[in-house]
Amino acid sequence: MSIPLSPRTSPLPADDWRICVAPMMDWTDRHCRYFHRLLSPHARLYTEMVTSAALVRGRQLRLLEHSQQEHPVALQLGGSDPHELAQAARFGAAAGYDEINLNVGCPSDRVQSGRFGACLMREPALVGDCVKAMRDAVSVPVTVKCRIGVDDQDDYAGLQHFTETMLEAGVGVLVVHARKAWLQGLSPKENREIPPLDYERVYRLKREFPGLVVVINGGVTTVEQVRAHLAQLDGVMLGRAAYHDPYLLAQVEAALYDEPLPQRDEVLRHLRPYVEAELARGTAFKHISRHLLGLYQGEPGARAFRRTLSEGAHLPGAGWALLEQALAPCSVAA
Structure with missing residues (x-):
């Protein structure tokens, strides 16, 4: 579909992760993303998570539908089978997505039962194999979205080892939700609110891996917070705040890119x-x-x-x- 966007639209740098809108199940569908693009010409948009099984085994390629005006837009995949993820990544790249992102952060029971999402934080070698297979399959960037830890794996050393494994697999961009995930005892909603935020752990990660593009996610609700994070990191991913108060995207756009603030x-x-x-x-x-x-x-x-x-x-x-x-x-x- 080709629909003219706002005159505010400006060239979109393909390597810019300064402001992103998180993949959110049941929310960031194609209609939502088109609306968000009107508010922010530069934001990097992400799909809802799509399972590799739905694309490869279910042949539900309709899940890849998007408009050309959404770019840059990333397809987020969920899965743990390297071969299946590689094929799903091929479908995504063929459909025109600018990035393929692997979900290693979702804590829901349904996701755990499929052996993907946050439970994969415990299996960095497997995640590395998945990333390598996807990178071999497509020419667009393959990125990873993870947590700072999971369950009792709650120290910097665990995140450090995970990051080293991602770098060895060829990951150049890591999106880190600055909360750990409790896979037992907390609902997905509680996992977005109860585990404390630890921004310093993500800052430390950037200091120790300066060549890695590090994007922070979790608890960001104001332009001032975005600016503060960008003083130490490469990017900020807005989640629920950008959905419940979407004008925040326009305000961030105006602050970071010297764009006029639209009515x-x-x-x-x-x-x-x-x-x-x-x-x-x-x-x-x-x-x-x-x-x-x-x-x-x-x-x-x-x-x-x-x-x-x-x-x-x-x-x-x-x-x-x-x-x-x-x-x-x-x-x-x-």
Whole structure:
């Protein structure tokens, strides 16, 4: 699909990891990513995790759909079979993704039962084999997203050994969620909140491996925090904050790249061609509008904006007119 983006769009450096939006299950689908691209021309976007089995055995290549305007965009894969991951990486590269990222950080029971995600922190040699197989299969960067530790493996030495193994496998970019994962006893939600953040451990990693591009993830919610991390690291990956308050992406973009800060309604109006094209191909409006709910977070009219979209998006015929209706209280407040 080719839909014109905002005039704010600028050239996207392929090797820039300064600002990234995390892969988030059930959230960072193609509609979400298109919206985030309007807010941030430079952010590196990531898909939801796609299992290698779904692509190779299930042949669900529809999971690779994305628009050309999303670039740079990375495909995140989950799996632990080197041969299968290599084939899945080939599919991703053929579909046009700029990067293939291996998930070594998800703590959910479902992921553990498939022997991938955070449990692979205990098997760095296997992860290295997976990375080597993927790198041999594709020419785009193969990166890894991990935790600082898992369960009782909670010291710097474990992260150091994992990193050394990744470097030996040819990894040039490591995204580190600065919390360890408890695989037993905590839910995925609790694993995003309860284990304490240890930013210093990630900083130390960068000091000891200066040639490695290190991107930090976890607990970043403000432009000031982004700036502070970038003083010591190569990149920052925003997660839930960028989803629940997406205007944060525009604010970070303006701060880091000297881009003008757009008005929120301006962003939505640039989204209109995409919305109308998707409706024409049969996409339900609710699948797009759910990603917009936080755009006016903290602003006058935000509650009415969310309520109008939430209550009307599932109704037959919902489309751009509903978005205009939702915008009305925000325009009055402005």
